[in-house]
Amino acid sequence: MSIADTRARASRLRPLGRMVAVRVLGVLGVLFALSILVFSMMYLAPGDIVKNLLGNRPANPEVVAAVREQYRLDDPVVVQYLSWLKGFVTGDLGVSIRLQQPVADAIGDRVGITLALCLLAFVVAVVSAVPLGVRSAVKAGGWVDRTGNAMSILGLSAPTFAVGLLLLYVFAYYLPIFPVYGGGDGGIDTLRHLVLPAVTLALGLGAIIVKLTRTAMLRELESDYVTFARSRGLGERLVRRIALRNAAIPIVTGASLVLTFLVGGTVLAETTYALPGLGTLLQDSVLFKDIAVVQSLTLLVAVVIAAIALIADLTYILLDPRVRRQMGAAS
């Protein structure tokens, strides 16, 4: 590659870098606002962490005072927030009051299983829904289309926990193929434990992606370039590939939205299947008023969602030369 090529490439990448930088700054602002919001909501929510900590033990005033002293619960709320913020930006996420372990460890122990669950659910949804959507559009009104449509309505309207219970009943109880609960001992065993929860989540996701793909493909198949391609004798498979490549932009948008929804929504599946993931951790921590864990988890979810949105935007640039050109023109 010559120097001129490198330079041309660098000048093309510059607006891209600027876009990423602006987005990262924006996300930092959102995280800051979010941390204040969550902190104050946790502070204002009913419930008393001291009672939660002491449980059924008799709560005499000295013990209560000692606990309040230990966790600095008597400081003004602003001081409490600032000390949390100071720790957070220096990399100290604090200690979980409920679990009596550092927040980083509590999250680290569970993040793997939730990520694996999301990834598996997303892959199952995309791999089954996109071809089904394409097929439904190509033979609109055919039996695949009608079956797919019925299944999408089912997938969209059935609540996650109901689907989860049904799948458990059929595939873990009647036909004991998959385990009933828990996260397994790692590797293949964990994968086996994740199949049912992933399918449960994938059903709702897939339903949306089938609909999106079908609509986008129907529109593309109606367009002039498809008529022109067919009139030149191009094979139906190539024509479909061309149309899908054009439909990819709305599909990616939809899929990325669905994925962000998924990241925030694993809690129901984790509860149904008793998976020790982040969803259950968040639920328990909120109930216990374990502020440090809730703060870190909400911010983590926010970062993941922002990252997915950014990746989706970068994918458009990859998929659509017209967007690429606008980026170039903006420089």
Next chain:
Amino acid sequence: MTVLLSALTVHGPAGVMVEPIDAEIAPGATLALIGESGSGKTLTAKSIVGLLPRGFRATGQVSVARQDLPVTRAGDDAAWRRARGSSVSLLLQDPFTSLTPVHRCGDQIAWTVEVAAGRRLPKGARRAAVEERLAEVNLPARVADAFPHELSGGMRQRVAIAAALASDPQLLIADEPTTALDASNQAEILDLLRRIQLERRLSVILISHDLGVVRGRTDQVLVMRDGKVVERGATAAVLAAPEHPYTRALIEADPVVAARTGARIAEESADGSAEAEPLLVCEGVTKAFGARTVLDSVDLSIAPGAIVGIVGESGSGKSTLARCIAGLEREGDGRIVLGGSPLAPGRASRTPDQVQIVFQDPYSSLNPMMSIGAILAEALGVAGRAASEVPAMLEMVGLPAEFARKRPAELSGGERQRVAIARALAPQPRLLICDESVSALDVSVQADILALLARLRDELGIAILFISHDLAVVRMIADTVTVMWDGRVVESGPCHEVLEHPTHEYTRLLVAAAMRENAVPADGKD
């Protein structure tokens, strides 16, 4: 190698859509199908490539070089696979939509090459084949790496022609191949098609609503109306001595014919009016979008009651000027004065009785959810006029009062454009801007709308700024014409003077296009 159509008939859900057509096209010859929208010409074209919409089917026979096309088996892809591409190809109207926007032009041509070859080609051979096809349509090799949006309309249509012909078909159907292009590109594309056709001994079916496209470039013509062939014969003979009243009406409505004979729809306004205080004056109007200057110090003057034409191709800045005058864009510099008082840029200080605008596409400019009556009542209300005036507004544009209850979808294109004109006139503006307002209409409807505009000018004394890419259309109605090119005014003056004695080179090109003279000799030098 002859193409034969025998008793080719198209049936739709409501019975016969196109009555039996017989025709014979020799190698290197062109058959023209002319008619207005709804005449069945596009259905005929689609039946020959087996791409009829769902619910339609064809009967009869089409043979190309003694081989029958499976015309009766629309939708049967297996049967059509071999016929499409190698026997027949279809070129569509709009090069902006007939190429896929996310694939490089070279790939789109290569697909056809590979279909014809029946296999994937190695990279080098593929590239060589694409470059050869590009050279045939006079495009440089670098176009192979470009995406369609990086090319002009004319270049895109060349790429589409290269892609359509890359499988070496014996019959090419070109469905309105130049309708979406600027006047200066139209002749180039038609001459290019003609040259390639003669070189390859290709049979062509050229579909058009535009007699100017057909004249001098086709051998035989079929005039279609409501699914029936009403007249047929050698093109020159039919155009010179039409027998059917419909053909005669089509020819009379054709702006090209009018431009040649000097026939006009509007009376030219008396020269004295030019001395009166002008209604609208634009001085040094300048506008830039980012780094690109789209209006470069434009001057324009419109006398009260005058019809002023602006001609130019897309990108010339004519629409941007109209939008600045209407307050829809904010000019960067310059002055716009209406009736002696300056108009501030933007919409904020405008009142509806100053300037109104009628857009090109009557299908998208009317709200489909509102009845015609509600659309007009809303426009009347803006100017403080009562909804009871709706019937009078409809009558003014030549529509019956019952139309108030209809919705836009129930109206034809011409009727919708009449509604759009009534809506624009509801606030009683002093200046009406028509931005390509007749460009989307069939020629006979176009002539009716032009006559309506001329009558409204006479009755209401309103001034009209008439914008078009076609000098022939402007010639029929405008008193004076301003020619714009690349954001600047290159020429202006009374219509007949500009047409007869164009001084700027670009105007000469437009005049040639308006007369549908072959700007380039048809011997193949392009």
